[in-house]
Amino acid sequence: MSRPAVNSDTDFDVSKPLKGTAGWFDDRFGGARGVRTYLLRKVYPDHWSFLLGEIALYSFIILLLTGTFLSFFFIPSTTEVIYHGSYVKLDGIKMSEAYQSTLRISFDVRGGLLIRQIHHWAADLFVAALTIHMLRVFFTGAYRKPREVNWLIGITLFALALIEGLFGYSLPDDQLSGAGLRIFEGVLQGIPIVGTYLAFFLFGGPFPGHDIVPRMYIIHVLLIPGILLALITAHIFIMFWQKHTQMPAKGNTERNVTGQPSYPYFVAKTSAWFMFIFGALALLATFAQINPIWLYGPYTPVAISSASQPDFYMGILEGSLRVMPAWEWNFLGHTVTFSVLIPFALPLGIILGGAAFWPFFERWATGDKAYHHVNDRPRNAPVRTGVGIAAVVFYGVLWAEGANDVLADFLHIPLYTVTWIARVLTIVGPILAYIITKRICLGLQRKDREDLLHGYESGIIRQLPDGEFIEVHQPVNEERRAVLEAKKVPALLPGPGSEDPNGVPPPSSRGVLGKARAVANRAFAETIPVEADGHGNGHGPEGAGEEHAAVGSAGTPAQLPSGDSSDEDSGSS
Amino acid sequence: MSDMEETAGAEGAGVPAAPHRVIGTPPPSPRLLGSAPVAQEGSETALALVSDQEEFQEHIDGLPPDDPQVIVHGKRAERVVVACFLLTFIAGCGFVAAYVGLGVHTVDKTLRSNLALGLSMSVMFLALGLGALLWVRHLMPNVEVTQQRHDLRSDEKERQATEAYFKEGTANSQFVKRPLVRRTLMLGTLPLLAAPVVLLRDLGPQPGTSLRHTVWSPGRRLLVQGTNQPLTPAQFSAPGSMITIVPDGYEDDQNALTKAAVILIKFRPGELHIPTRHAGSTLVGTMNWTVDNIVAYSKICTHVGCPVALYEQTTHHILCPCHQSTFEATTGATVIFGPAARPLPQLPLTVDSSGYLVAKSDFTEPVGPSFWERG
Numbered sequence: 041m042s043r044p045a046v047n048s049d050t051d052f053d054v055s056k057p058l059k060g061t062a063g064w065f066d067d068r069f070g071g072a073r074g075v076r077t078y079l080l081r082k083v084y085p086d087h088w089s090f091l092l093g094e095i096a097l098y099s100f101i102i103l104l105l106t107g108t109f110l111s112f113f114f115i116p117s118t119t120e121v122i123y124h125g126s127y128v129k130l131d132g133i134k135m136s137e138a139y140q141s142t143l144r145i146s147f148d149v150r151g152g153l154l155i156r157q158i159h160h161w162a163a164d165l166f167v168a169a170l171t172i173h174m175l176r177v178f179f180t181g182a183y184r185k186p187r188e189v190n191w192l193i194g195i196t197l198f199a200l201a202l203i204e205g206l207f208g209y210s211l212p213d214d215q216l217s218g219a220g221l222r223i224f225e226g227v228l229q230g231i232p233i234v235g236t237y238l239a240f241f242l243f244g245g246p247f248p249g250h251d252i253v254p255r256m257y258i259i260h261v262l263l264i265p266g267i268l269l270a271l272i273t274a275h276i277f278i279m280f281w282q283k284h285t286q287m288p289a290k291g292n293t294e295r296n297v298t299g300q301p302s303y304p305y306f307v308a309k310t311s312a313w314f315m316f317i318f319g320a321l322a323l324l325a326t327f328a329q330i331n332p333i334w335l336y337g338p339y340t341p342v343a344i345s346s347a348s349q350p351d352f353y354m355g356i357l358e359g360s361l362r363v364m365p366a367w368e369w370n371f372l373g374h375t376v377t378f379s380v381l382i383p384f385a386l387p388l389g390i391i392l393g394g395a396a397f398w399p400f401f402e403r404w405a406t407g408d409k410a411y412h413h414v415n416d417r418p419r420n421a422p423v424r425t426g427v428g429i430a431a432v433v434f435y436g437v438l439w440a441e442g443a444n445d446v447l448a449d450f451l452h453i454p455l456y457t458v459t460w461i462a463r464v465l466t467i468v469g470p471i472l473a474y475i476i477t478k479r480i481c482l483g484l485q486r487k488d489r490e491d492l493l494h495g496y497e498s499g500i501i502r503q504l505p506d507g508e509f510i511e512v513h514q515p516v517n518e519e520r521r522a523v524l525e526a527k528k529v530p531a532l533l534p535g536p537g538s539e540d541p542n543g544v545p546p547p548s549s550r551g552v553l554g555k556a557r558a559v560a561n562r563a564f565a566e567t568i569p570v571e572a573d574g575h576g577n578g579h580g581p582e583g584a585g586e587e588h589a590a591v592g593s594a595g596t597p598a599q600l601p602s603g604d605s606s607d608e609d610s611g612s613s
Numbered sequence: 614m615s616d617m618e619e620t621a622g623a624e625g626a627g628v629p630a631a632p633h634r635v636i637g638t639p640p641p642s643p644r645l646l647g648s649a650p651v652a653q654e655g656s657e658t659a660l661a662l663v664s665d666q667e668e669f670q671e672h673i674d675g676l677p678p679d680d681p682q683v684i685v686h687g688k689r690a691e692r693v694v695v696a697c698f699l700l701t702f703i704a705g706c707g708f709v710a711a712y713v714g715l716g717v718h719t720v721d722k723t724l725r726s727n728l729a730l731g732l733s734m735s736v737m738f739l740a741l742g743l744g745a746l747l748w749v750r751h752l753m754p755n756v757e758v759t760q761q762r763h764d765l766r767s768d769e770k771e772r773q774a775t776e777a778y779f780k781e782g783t784a785n786s787q788f789v790k791r792p793l794v795r796r797t798l799m800l801g802t803l804p805l806l807a808a809p810v811v812l813l814r815d816l817g818p819q820p821g822t823s824l825r826h827t828v829w830s831p832g833r834r835l836l837v838q839g840t841n842q843p844l845t846p847a848q849f850s851a852p853g854s855m856i857t858i859v860p861d862g863y864e865d866d867q868n869a870l871t872k873a874a875v876i877l878i879k880f881r882p883g884e885l886h887i888p889t890r891h892a893g894s895t896l897v898g899t900m901n902w903t904v905d906n907i908v909a910y911s912k913i914c915t916h917v918g919c920p921v922a923l924y925e926q927t928t929h930h931i932l933c934p935c936h937q938s939t940f941e942a943t944t945g946a947t948v949i950f951g952p953a954a955r956p957l958p959q960l961p962l963t964v965d966s967s968g969y970l971v972a973k974s975d976f977t978e979p980v981g982p983s984f985w986e987r988g
Binding site: 294 | 715720735759857868871953
């Protein structure tokens with residue numbers, strides 16, 4: 041950036057940046073231009089929601105750092121030992137080396153407890169950040185062309201993170217996680233045809249055996265992190281190559297990207313963000329105890345504590361298992377246990393599979409094959425937003441049902457009632473959520489149209505000479521105007537009503553698929569048009585801020601064009 | 614600090630006069646502090662390549678750097694940033710001191726060490742982050758850059774040229790022309806693909822019938838879990854109680870206990886109404902599997918294998934704490950709620966010559982979660 045090249049009172053000479061090391065590298069690799077345009081000057085749009093993915097990235101880095109530390113002390117073995125360590129309450133108890141070494145990390149390694157707790161908190165934050173980041177990308181339509189591949193990579197990352205987390209918290213071989221592992225094994229057994237074999241091969245024989253901890257360990261510290269690292273690298277590289285999306289704003293177009301350059305602004309800000317995340321995790325690890333395995337005791341298959349909860353990201357699977365009725369079939373002499381299979385596969389299948397499928401479905405339904413670099417505001421895509429909220433409600437109900445015993449206890453209602461409510465809400469909740477969200481989106485679009493055409497309510501009440509009170513409307517400013525006008529509506533594809541004079545529908549809307557497409561297309565294209573009622577823009581800001589509407593019942597909408605009075609949302613009282 | 618931003622924003626050059634703003638929208642460019650760099654002419658930006666100028670349009674909001682307001686603000690911001698970095702240094706020293714000075718090896722000491730290390734580490738990171746953030750926001754000029762996007766799609770000529778070259782290369786490779794080479798190549802690599810799967814075979818033994826059996830056998834004594842002592846019916850005479858039982862000889866064998874753990878419940882006379890059960894292909898009455906109104910059920914839930922650890926005396930309900938499958942104890946542990954699809958298997962009981970409770974046989978059906986081969 042332009043700044044005084046040499047400052048006389050500085051100990052940091054920047055007069056010839058390429059003189060030393062950087063020049064040495066440029067002599068050998070070239071790349072001054074690439075470094076300048078792709079790294080130093082790369083533009084980072086500024087929006088709070090763009091920080092969510094960074095939280096996930098930095099949690100992952102913190103997981104790698106703290107995980108490496110933990111691996112110096114953890115022993116992934118179920119060899120039985122008698123404990124004689126610092127935690128005297130467990131003195132003389134038989135336990136696995138895995139559990140013993142976790143106790144050692146917690147009580148005999150300086151900083152061990154802190155790092156262990158940072159690691160666990162970071163894992164929870166990682167999945168939470170991934171979730172919210174995915175929601176942001178979904179609701180703003182940032183997955184659209186050309187970013188579908190990165191969206192799919194993101195979904196893969198999320199699925200891997202769940203397995204990584206499950207295996208991670210199962211490693212200490214404590215009572216709580218052992219019970220979770222037993223459930224995992226029970227679910228595996230339920231898979232038709234191959235389930236029993238899968239379980240026996242993974243566990244090296246019947247549960248629990250002695251192979252699962254070392255196997256989970258190598259999967260947890262090498263295999264999945266390796267894949268995660270590769271996919272994250274690809275994810276970020278693709279984002280770099282395609283450049284960021286940006287929110288609708290003045291000057292933001294599909295042909296540009298506006299923000300602050302990487303060096304020094306983004307570099308400094310994102311470093312600060314990393315420090316904040318690390319600091320926040322350290323604070324949590326200091327003051328908020330997590331996974332106190334010494335209280336749970338070593339694993340034994342005959343015991344369990346009530347109100348056992350997995351980590352939050354497993355809550356949906358736990359809740360799905362709890363909400364499910366007891367359905368089991370005998371299929372030609374074989375057991376097909378839907379009460380396990382459906383909870384295992386369906387909810388996450390619907391959410392993750394649906395998310396993966398969605399960009400292609402939307403493209404098919406809207407016929408939209410254009411590039412999209414400017415994001416949608418969620419209200420301007422009511423179907424997408426409605427489906428997204430429906431998925432959130434579906435997830436949320438099952439997640440809450442994962443703690444149905446805690447809820448029943450807390451709310452003083454019978455346990456079975458909670459489960460029945462969840463059973464109903466699992467089906468009804470998403471449908472209601474879709475309908476309500478869509479209505480809210482359209483309502484917000486009406487509000488936007490009002491702001492655009494008639495200005496916003498300034499809160500200034502003025503009394504006219506004849507005694508009538510009016511509220512003064514102000515035209516929206518340029519920035520706001522650009523945001524409001526950025527709305528894009530999918531085109532109407534040929535469908536019902538577009539038959540030719542002989543009553544023959546267009547080829548694209550024939551057949552079951554064609555009709556389904558026409559229906560979906562009409563849903564996507566539903567919108568509150570800004571100019572359809574003949575206002576044009578002439579009414580807007582050029583009205584010099586004198587656009588107003590009557591307040592109170594005495595007023596009549598006489599100042600508004602008559603076209604408006606038939607409109608359900610006219611007026612602004 | 615925010616009030617300063619507000620005033621600066623109101624005076625800001627180039628900000629359109631917008632007396633009121635729509636609620637919920639960001640204030641018009643509030644950041645003018647730290648402000649603009651030196652004049653463009655003769656500076657290094659002027660040396661930037663033309664291609665850069667086409668791609669990047671840079672605009673800087675702000676008062677001139679020699680504006681008194683900017684100078685005062687910059688000095689104050691600098692002091693705060695410096696204070697943050699000094700605090701980072703102090704906290705970092707504190708972290709090292711806490712590591713060296715505070716030992717662990719007891720619960721109290723560990724908690725003290727955790728508090729000192731964690732607190733100093735938190736302050737270290739948070740102060741460093743805060744310093745960096747304030748530095749950007751209050752000392753660096755407010756630069757905004759608009760970068761042009763390029764078409765992601767290659768132009769048609771490039772695509773055609775690539776396609777043409779690929780076709781030519783394929784032709785040169787003779788891959789299409791010589792089907793025998795092509796097909797034997799594919800055939801040859803098939804086993805190679807299967808090899809990794811084959812290699813996984815020794816991960817574990819085949820299940821065989823192992824899920825159908827437990828270590829219970831005729832005459833094997835029931836031991837009370839924890840004390841590992843055998844039990845006579847007279848010792849277990851209080852109706853309404855439930856205890857966990859492990860098989861004699863396998864008290865600590867986790868693999869065995871995963872299937873063989875049992876709960877023992879004592880009823881009042883007349884409470885039990887156990888129906889018939891499948892034993893192999895025949896139906897048998899199982900009331901004679903009980904001894905003195907004591908009945909033994911598998912402790913392993915038929916849903917996904919959690920131990921069914923809760924027993925409600927008054928209602929005779931056995932509850933699995935994992936997923937709330939509920940079993941009616943008086944009628945053979947039949948399912949009355951929840952996702953479990955089958956009753957808990959019942960272990961046939963009798964007493965041996967010494968009067969201790971023993972198993973009459975193994976379970977007559979597989980215990981635990983469902984599996985495909987269960988039938």
